[in-house]
Amino acid sequence: MSGSNMISEFEMTQGAIDAFGALLGSRMPALKRKPGGHHSDVEAAKSVGLRGPVAYSLHYYGHVSHIMTKAFGKRWLESGEMSVAFIKPVCAGDSVVVKVGDRPVQRPAETPRADRQSLQVDVYNQLGELVAAGEASVSR
Amino acid sequence: MGSNAAAESIAQSEPGWDQLKVGLHVGPLTYEVTRKMVSEFCAAMPFEAGPYLDGSLDAAGIMPPTMLATDYIPLLKGHLHLGWGLMSRHSIRSLKPVRIGDTVTVSGVISDKFEKKGRHYWTLDYSVSNAAGERCLESTITCSVD
Numbered sequence: 509m510s511g512s513n514m515i516s517e518f519e520m521t522q523g524a525i526d527a528f529g530a531l532l533g534s535r536m537p538a539l540k541r542k543p544g545g546h547h548s549d550v551e552a553a554k555s556v557g558l559r560g561p562v563a564y565s566l567h568y569y570g571h572v573s574h575i576m577t578k579a580f581g582k583r584w585l586e587s588g589e590m591s592v593a594f595i596k597p598v599c600a601g602d603s604v605v606v607k608v609g610d611r612p613v614q615r616p617a618e619t620p621r622a623d624r625q626s627l628q629v630d631v632y633n634q635l636g637e638l639v640a641a642g643e644a645s646v647s648r
Numbered sequence: 649m650g651s652n653a654a655a656e657s658i659a660q661s662e663p664g665w666d667q668l669k670v671g672l673h674v675g676p677l678t679y680e681v682t683r684k685m686v687s688e689f690c691a692a693m694p695f696e697a698g699p700y701l702d703g704s705l706d707a708a709g710i711m712p713p714t715m716l717a718t719d720y721i722p723l724l725k726g727h728l729h730l731g732w733g734l735m736s737r738h739s740i741r742s743l744k745p746v747r748i749g750d751t752v753t754v755s756g757v758i759s760d761k762f763e764k765k766g767r768h769y770w771t772l773d774y775s776v777s778n779a780a781g782e783r784c785l786e787s788t789i790t791c792s793v794d
Contacts, residue, residue: 518694527692532718535685536677539722546732556732565735567693570714573740574695577712581705584742585713591739642737 513579514608514627516571520563522548522600528567553599563598568640571606572629576644579608583646592629592642603634613643623648662729665768665793668761674723675755675774681711683748689715701748709748713740713785719754720772720789728770733792736769744784751779759788767792 518524529547533540546553546562553561569592576584598604609627616626624645631640683701689712690697701709717738724730746752756774763769769792776785 516695524692524694531689531692532721534688535679536722539725552732562734564718566714566717566738569717569738570689570693570712571695573712573714573742574693577699577705581699582745585705585710585745586743588713588742589740591737593737594735597734 514575514610516575516606518571518604520568520598520600520602520604522561525561525563525567525600528564558597558599560599560601563600563602563604565594565598565640568598568604568606568631571604572608572631572642572644575606575608576646580646587647588644589624589646590629590642590644592631592640594640596633596637596639598631598633598639604639605632606630607632608644614641615643621645662726664729665761665770668728668758668770670758670761672727672758673755674727674757674772675753677719677722677754678751680751681715681746681748683709686711686715686748706745706747711746711748711750713742713746716746716752716754716776716785717787717789719776720756720774720787723754723756723774724772729793730791731793733767733769733794736790736792737788738790739788741786742784743786744778744782746776746778746784752784753777760790767794769793 548561607630611628613626613628625648626643626645629642629644633639686700754776756772759773760771771790773788777783
């Protein structure tokens with residue numbers, strides 16, 4: 509499990525936001541997203557205090573699971589757990605860096621589970637601001 | 649009335665946070681997980697689809713565990729106007745891989761609602777089970793509606 513394998517970086521373009529937003533409608537046509545809203549409309553996003561169209565939190569959240577899948581394979585699929593708090597919005601035009609295990613677990617459980625291997629999860633934007641953080645773990 | 653205003657009008661006809669009841673059961677949704685779904689999900693993320701489709705983890709191919717995390721949206725449709733609120737926290741437990749070709753059932757329950765710093769939050773516990781009735785994924789999501 510090398511450091512470089514535990515990082516995922518990508519550009520959160522409006523196209524990326526739109527692509528993720530279209531997934532649910534692709535699976536369930538009745539839920540195809542209508543244009544506008546704070547995920548795609550600049551004015552709508554700014555009207556609710558956002559810098560711009562906001563990314564879906566589950567978009568970059570999914571990269572944590574992908575990192576864990578590559579690192580742990582079936583152990584992740586059969587015993588994986590993760591919990592992430594979303595701290596700051598990610599908006600169109602931001603860059604996202606997802607890091608797993610880059611620093612010690614910041615909020616360890618009062619009673620650490622000896623049967624699990626826990627890793628810190630951190631998501632940063634291009635300013636180095638922490639936008640989401642949490643923990644991912646697998647059974648030992 | 650413009651299309652956005654019309655959409656907003658329809659959405660506002662859904663129950664609001666005040667009407668939301670803790671203990672409300674939502675779902676079930678039932679559908680087949682397809683290779684196309686997995687390919688499209690990986691392309692949108694974007695990350696390589698190889699681990700999920702190349703048979704290395706299961707001969708049939710497997711679904712990325714968070715692919716159905718957005719199912720809280722159809723689960724809550726008609727039960728809660730989601731508004732423009734932001735996600736506060738998401739947790740997931742992966743118990744069994746979901747294989748491509750599996751038929752899954754997604755269902756959930758509103759487990760909490762609360763106010764914090766002037767915002768109104770809800771929490772949904774939802775799960776994905778396969779056709780054998782085996783629970784594959786358990787998720788908990790907390791979002792604000794404002």
